[in-house]
Amino acid sequence: MIPGPFAYHRPKTVADAVGLLASLGEEARPLAGGHSLIPMMKLRLAAPQHLVDLSAIAELRGVRNDGGDIIIGAMTTQHALIADATLGSKLPILRETALLIADPQVRYVGTVGGNVANGDPGNDMPAVMICLGATYHIAGRRGERRIAAREFYQGAYFTALEPGELVTAIRIPTPPAGHGAAYEKLKRKVGDYATAAAAVVLTLKQGRVATCSIGLTNVAETPLRAEEAANAVIGSTLDAATVKKAAAAAEAIASPASDNRGPAAYRKKMAGVMVARALERAKARAA
Amino acid sequence: MSKIQIKMTVNGKAIEALVEPRTLLIHFLRDQLNLTGPHIGCDTSHCGACTVDLDDKSVKACTMFAVQADGGTLLTIEGMAAPDGTLHALQEGFREMHGLQCGYCTPGMILRGYRLLKENPKPSEEEIRSGISGNLCRCTGYQNIVKAIQYAAAKLSGAPVKEAAE
Numbered sequence: 001m002i003p004g005p006f007a008y009h010r011p012k013t014v015a016d017a018v019g020l021l022a023s024l025g026e027e028a029r030p031l032a033g034g035h036s037l038i039p040m041m042k043l044r045l046a047a048p049q050h051l052v053d054l055s056a057i058a059e060l061r062g063v064r065n066d067g068g069d070i071i072i073g074a075m076t077t078q079h080a081l082i083a084d085a086t087l088g089s090k091l092p093i094l095r096e097t098a099l100l101i102a103d104p105q106v107r108y109v110g111t112v113g114g115n116v117a118n119g120d121p122g123n124d125m126p127a128v129m130i131c132l133g134a135t136y137h138i139a140g141r142r143g144e145r146r147i148a149a150r151e152f153y154q155g156a157y158f159t160a161l162e163p164g165e166l167v168t169a170i171r172i173p174t175p176p177a178g179h180g181a182a183y184e185k186l187k188r189k190v191g192d193y194a195t196a197a198a199a200v201v202l203t204l205k206q207g208r209v210a211t212c213s214i215g216l217t218n219v220a221e222t223p224l225r226a227e228e229a230a231n232a233v234i235g236s237t238l239d240a241a242t243v244k245k246a247a248a249a250a251e252a253i254a255s256p257a258s259d260n261r262g263p264a265a266y267r268k269k270m271a272g273v274m275v276a277r278a279l280e281r282a283k284a285r286a287a
Numbered sequence: 288m289s290k291i292q293i294k295m296t297v298n299g300k301a302i303e304a305l306v307e308p309r310t311l312l313i314h315f316l317r318d319q320l321n322l323t324g325p326h327i328g329c330d331t332s333h334c335g336a337c338t339v340d341l342d343d344k345s346v347k348a349c350t351m352f353a354v355q356a357d358g359g360t361l362l363t364i365e366g367m368a369a370p371d372g373t374l375h376a377l378q379e380g381f382r383e384m385h386g387l388q389c390g391y392c393t394p395g396m397i398l399r400g401y402r403l404l405k406e407n408p409k410p411s412e413e414e415i416r417s418g419i420s421g422n423l424c425r426c427t428g429y430q431n432i433v434k435a436i437q438y439a440a441a442k443l444s445g446a447p448v449k450e451a452a453e
Contacts, residue, residue: 001330008291008308008354031355038350039331042311051308053355079344103421105335105399108344109351190420191333 003041010053014060014139014168017052021164022141024050030166031055032075032114035106060113060168063087071137072170074113078102081112090174093181093199097128100185100197116149117167119157119222122193126153127215127223128183131199134172140165153222179203180286184278185217186270188261194218195261198226198250198274200282202233209233214246214278219254219271226250229275238283246279247272293357297322298366306353312346313337315353316363324364324394328423335422338395339363345402347421364394367401376439377401383448386435388426396422400436408444412437 009024011017021028027049031037040046054060060075063084070090072081078098081087087094094112101124102110115125116136129136129149136152138145141164149170152160161167175181185197197217203210212233214226229249236242256267290305297320306315316322316339325348328336332350339348340362367375377397380386387393396419403410403418410418415436416429424432442448 002311002314003309005307005309007289008352010354034352034355035332035350038352041309042330055355103335104403104418105338105345105347105421106332106350109346 001042003038004044004047006048007050008053009050010056012056012058014057014166017054017057017166018139018141018164020050020052021166024052026163028052032117033077033106033110034114035102035110036114036118036120054166065174066171068174070172070174072112072172074117074167074169075111076113078107078110078112078115079104082107091132091172091181093128093132093183093201094125096181097124097183097185097199100124100183100187103191106191112170113167116152116170117159117161119153119155119159121156121221121223122218123223124183124185124194124197124217127197127217128199129170129172129215130223130225131181131201131213131215132172132175133213134170136167137169137171138165139168144168146171150225156221175201176203178287180282180284182278182281182285184274184281186274192261196254196256196267196270196274198271198278200275200278202279202282202286204283204286207237209236209238209283214250214275216250216254216271216275219256219267221255224253226253226275228253233279238279243276243279247276250275291354291357293354295356295359295361297361298363304353308352308354310353311349312339312341312351312353312356313348316348316361322363322365325398326391326394328391328395333423334392335395335399335419336392338398338422340398340402343402343405345399345421362398362401364397367397375401376442377404377436380435380438380442381432384431384434384438386427386432392422392424392426396424396432400439403436404440404443409440410436 029048031051031053061073115123134149181201183199186195194217199215202212212230214230216224229246232246251272254268254271258264326336328334332347337348
């Protein structure tokens with residue numbers, strides 16, 4: 001399979017990348033790790049006239065602290081994210097999630113920015129970012145703007161990104177020490193998208209849930225924030241009846257399509273099962 | 288579309304070439320450099336038969352443009368053995384432990400095993416299995432591939448290695 005022809009650009013700064021995207025117009029696409037875009041180009045489902053490769057832009061890589069927030073450059077690869085010591089201690093859910101994405105070769109190249117920005121409902125990081133209350137930094141011709149992950153996803157492959165804009169970084173408020181988090185993903189095999197998956201971040205106070213947020217992957221056109229499910233567990237000890245109620249609330253908002261991962265009814269049910277498992281594991285990890 | 292000049296080091300040799308931007312790295316290696324060790328298995332980035340080492344990372348050459356590797360350092364199966372023909376410990380391991388049958392996945396498996404052992408010289412069986420989870424083998428059931436990588440890990444760390452059983 002050979003993609004259609006295109007012109008290749010490799011800018012060294014965000015300003016140059018944004019300038020190129022603005023001047024080249026809608027026929028240009030940014031290229032991050034390429035593991036979503038290149039397969040689409042090989043199938044000729046995408047045929048951009050210009051590719052703007054972001055790999056030479058040093059300012060887009062790396063993890064840093066900024067006040068109480070952690071900022072992850074958009075071109076940080078899943079492999080680098082897994083190896084990062086700051087993230088390992090402050091945000092272990094990111095490592096857990098990244099290890100469930102694709103396979104080692106893809107993780108060496110695939111980026112966290114590409115994963116959150118391309119709007120594929122099968123991608124794992126968006127639900128986690130929604131759960132963590134992350135904000136995306138976006139650069140465009142008119143300067144920088146920020147948008148909450150919770151407001152970013154509008155439909156399958158439809159996001160709040162305007163043509164010519166780039167996600168440059170992800171800002172995550174550092175969860176309190178002692179929080180518990182988990183990402184549970186049901187998949188058929190290594191490299192598959194989720195049949196259903198759930199992210200949970202919670203804190204406990206005297207054995208009861210003080211705060212909780214829940215995100216769901218690949219059970220709707222967009223990643224979902226399961227607010228009712230999260231509210232159902234707040235104040236509880238996560239006893240069996242409460243977990244069941246939360247799972248049911250998550251199932252109620254899931255609207256997966258039937259596909260070769262299973263019929264819609266099964267995938268909906270699995271969304272609840274993933275929520276229940278993620279709640280249990282997050283609780284076990286919380287102090 | 289006009290061609291672009293790229294430079295890279297492939298198996299220790301500096302090369303320069305003209306490529307179309309849309310030329311995939313696997314096609315560049317196989318068709319322009321005549322390095323036919325890296326294979327095209329699935330062509331959809333699932334099977335890992337096209338795995339090569341680029342700048343200390345295992346990558347799937349079917350899902351990368353040659354221009355993206357510009358300036359890089361590449362290793363393919365053709366560069367694994369010593370110039371005098373002495374096999375790399377991984378190649379020896381695959382031979383001794385019967386780590387291949389049809390051989391189609393082998394170049395990718397060996398290159399993936401190479402980076403895995405660079406990062407983790409003494410992997411557990413579990414770590415080997417997850418480390419090669421991006422490489423499919425349709426013949427062996429993986430058991431002997433795992434043993435081959437264990438053989439290489441032992442040999443590279445200086446431990447005595449056992450010859451395969453019958």
